[in-house]
Amino acid sequence: MSKRAVAEPGRKGLSAREVTIAYGGGAPVVRELSLDIPHGGLTMIIGPNGCGKSTLLKALARAVKPERGQVLLHGADIHALRGKEVARQVALLPQSPLAPEGISVRDLVARGRYPHHTLLRQWSPDDESAIAFALERTGLSELGQAQAGELSGGQRQRAWIAMVLAQQTELLLLDEPTTYLDIAHQYDLLELCAELHREGRTIVAVLHDLNQAARFASHLVVMNAGRVVAQGPPEEVMTAELVGEVFGLRCDIVPDPRTGTPMVVPHERTPAERTPAEGARRQAEDQPI
Numbered sequence: 001m002s003k004r005a006v007a008e009p010g011r012k013g014l015s016a017r018e019v020t021i022a023y024g025g026g027a028p029v030v031r032e033l034s035l036d037i038p039h040g041g042l043t044m045i046i047g048p049n050g051c052g053k054s055t056l057l058k059a060l061a062r063a064v065k066p067e068r069g070q071v072l073l074h075g076a077d078i079h080a081l082r083g084k085e086v087a088r089q090v091a092l093l094p095q096s097p098l099a100p101e102g103i104s105v106r107d108l109v110a111r112g113r114y115p116h117h118t119l120l121r122q123w124s125p126d127d128e129s130a131i132a133f134a135l136e137r138t139g140l141s142e143l144g145q146a147q148a149g150e151l152s153g154g155q156r157q158r159a160w161i162a163m164v165l166a167q168q169t170e171l172l173l174l175d176e177p178t179t180y181l182d183i184a185h186q187y188d189l190l191e192l193c194a195e196l197h198r199e200g201r202t203i204v205a206v207l208h209d210l211n212q213a214a215r216f217a218s219h220l221v222v223m224n225a226g227r228v229v230a231q232g233p234p235e236e237v238m239t240a241e242l243v244g245e246v247f248g249l250r251c252d253i254v255p256d257p258r259t260g261t262p263m264v265v266p267h268e269r270t271p272a273e274r275t276p277a278e279g280a281r282r283q284a285e286d287q288p289i
Helices: 053-060 083-087 105-116 125-137 153-166 183-198 210-216 240-247 276-286
Strands: 014-022 028-037 042-046 068-073 090-093 171-175 202-206 219-224 227-232 249-255 262-269
Touching (some): 028 068, 042 053, 053 090, 053 171, 083 090, 083 105, 125 153, 153 183, 183 202, 227 240
Parallel strands (some): 042 202, 042 219, 090 171
Antiparallel strands (some): 014 028, 219 227, 249 262
16 A cells, blocks of 8 residues: 655645646646745735636645646645545635535535544534534524525625635635625625634635735735746735736726725726737647647
């Protein structure tokens, strides 16, 4: 029997090393990407549609295996670790998950406790506490017995977020978590992420709203054409030049009047065929794996 890999106690965090990912023999979606997720940080990943953000997040959660390169969890190859071991440390909320028909909100949230169960350890008071905590933090305590399929889109999204909170992992990966939420609940969710970050959790979220990302992130990662093109503190990363090159948008960057963080004020769309980002994307598609 081969010896299983174990995470190294002295090496904290999640990282990618020269990761390349493609689907069905097509052009790579992620190309030779290396990235260290700051331990205990609130990392926001931004980039244009199709640049590989969601694929990277899945790879970091062990949901997609790279064709080349490695994802490391505390220094160990994440694909050499047992699935439940990873799930006790890393939780992923994908885009548009589907709930089983007829399942209650509470039962959906309870599924987040599965990684903590073994043949010898089944349901316990710890599970009840975790579910109650998750429902309370997402404002769903009064809807625990409701069917998930009867909820509004925003309520259903909060139920999925409650499920990953109930998983009680140190690393939380969220793919466009503000989808379906109105503006007030978007900020509720992002404030919750900030609170969890202050409590010591490592959070990685893919966002489309540049101003929300810059306002809440402690570390900002910008992707384009399957690669990381910039990363660091938002005030250093978010520049008019970067927004123009990556998103094809002429803009000003001004301080947010409430927080002082960078705020994008758009001018006009740059024609796609003129942007360096579009050129980089087309060049990437033409290259072999």
